[in-house]
Amino acid sequence: MAAKAKQIPSVWAREQREPDQPALSRAAIVREAIAVLDADGIEALSMRKLGARLNAGATSLYRHVATKDELMELAVDEVVAEITVPPAAAADWRAAATEAAHSFRATALRHPWLSAVLGQAGLAYLGPNLMAFSERLAALFTAAGFPEPSSAIDTLLPYVIGMSSTEAAWLTTVARSGETEAAFIARLMPAAQQAAAGHDHLADAYARAADEPLDPATIRDAKFAYGLDVVLDGLALRLPGKA
Amino acid sequence: MAAKAKQIPSVWAREQREPDQPALSRAAIVREAIAVLDADGIEALSMRKLGARLNAGATSLYRHVATKDELMELAVDEVVAEITVPPAAAADWRAAATEAAHSFRATALRHPWLSAVLGQAGLAYLGPNLMAFSERLAALFTAAGFPEPSSAIDTLLPYVIGMSSTEAAWLTTVARSGETEAAFIARLMPAAQQAAAGHDHLADAYARAADEPLDPATIRDAKFAYGLDVVLDGLALRLPGKA
DNA sequence: TCCCTGCTGCGCACACTGTACGCACAGTGG
DNA sequence: CCACTGTGCGTACAGTGTGCGCAGCAGGGA
Secondary structure (H helix, E strand, O other), rough: OOOOOOOOOOOOOOOOOOOOOOOOHHHHHHHHHHEEEEHHOOOOOOHHHHHHHHHOOHHHHHOOOOOOHHHHHHHHHHHHOOOOOOOOOOHHHHHHHHHHHHHHHHHHHHHHOOOHHHHHHHHHHOOOHHHHHHHHHHHHHHHOOOHHHHHHHHHHHHHHHHHHHHHOOOOOOOHHHHOOHHHHHHHHHHHHHOOOOOOOOHHHHHHHHHHHHOHHHHHHHHHHHHHHHHHHHHHHHOOOOOO | OOOOOOOOOOOOOOOOOOOOOOHHHHHHHHHHHHHHHHHHHHHHOOOHHHHHHHOOHHHHHHHHHOHHHHHOOOOOOOHHHOOOOOOOOOOOHHHHHHHHHHHHHHEEEEEHOHHHHOOOOHHOOHHHHHHHHHHHHHHHHHHHHOOHHHHHHHHHOOOOOOOOHHHHHHHHHHHHHHOOOHHHHHHHHHHHHHHOOHHHHHHHHHHHHHHHEEEEEHHHHHHHHHHHHHHHHHHHHHOOOOO
């Protein structure tokens, strides 16, 4: 969808490339890809569409990026930089870990494709920002006095990733419906209750949830905080001097 | 890829449909889809390929399944039936929860696409087996005496899903490399150590891991069990009578 | 002034994807 | 015998990622 219209091929008629365009570059491509991902979701990102948004052809992108997967990897690493992990010197490791976890969740909800891609990649991503993130987490738990900080990280991160990814998927579904979260829940409720028929505990839980006056976002916040506290409680028991 | 070859159209030459073929049915389609998913991964499943394996055209499947997403939902629910959750009557809730978690992980590693799809779907899936699974978990934690069993579930499940999905992704990557896990790690190590340069804690962790004599599968088992214990410890603190 | 080399963008093409549409046939009920 | 319904399939459409080779530009010698 370049600005230049189709015209008969002629050396004289050919225009110069606009020099004021933001040049195609890896950074610009990644930035635009993130914008598309945030706005339209992961399956809406195609190389053609991305190229069009950059006033370029689809295959031009491949001069700067080896493959679409590599582009995703770059986008992940770029976005991971938004997560803040308090410095290790902080006296209260628990507050620091809580802040890091909440920052992760906030980032994952701001970029709903993040956790899905991250969870599906595992240790294969070695981008600088991801490494820096891991390093700061390791520093935090080491300073806290954990004998094996990586075990602590390998407990906390799966929880945070698991929760964030289901939550992001849910919010994506809601957003696609065009309704508010409460309205979407209300519309889904009958089907859920029907599916829960014969399952007493589930039916009870649904009934209790229906009476809940709190708004869904608050409930999700509380749920995440609750589970996080559980995990941190469990970790605290592993600190030397507590056993 | 039907058995009948192309031939000049003629009423006389047209063959009958083989009646001994296993009839195309929703159950057969789902079963075959799971086989493809297990063998070749999630992005290898295409309707055409699936149809071919069933001696049918691609679009024939759509008589039994509304859309590919629906097929995935059916496959997930089918596979979820493999997860065993001990009955609520079990005296030791902790052993029961541990068994359920391990069963989940085993199923997720047997079907490496499971957690990714599950984590990306959230509460939207309401299949009977998934409902039964949730019900039994709820029964378990209710019988254990938790005041709000759903909070316990919403803590445990994200951990289990998060851990299983990264693990499954890792194993998929390893499998695709054609090497053993140990060999793959050895080949990845230089890149990882280079990426960890300047990050002291990470570099230490890598160095320690390189000296580790245990085989990777054992380490993964231990890591999962460790985090699971952490979560269950944290949950145990929420049992009335412990506060 | 010329050519040569290397880099960037792009048009085309290939092999694929999910799935809508409408026809041809089998079995069933009237 | 006819009508109807359910099933399979061939064709087609609008996409997808990406390999290949060409066209222009920048800079560096001769």
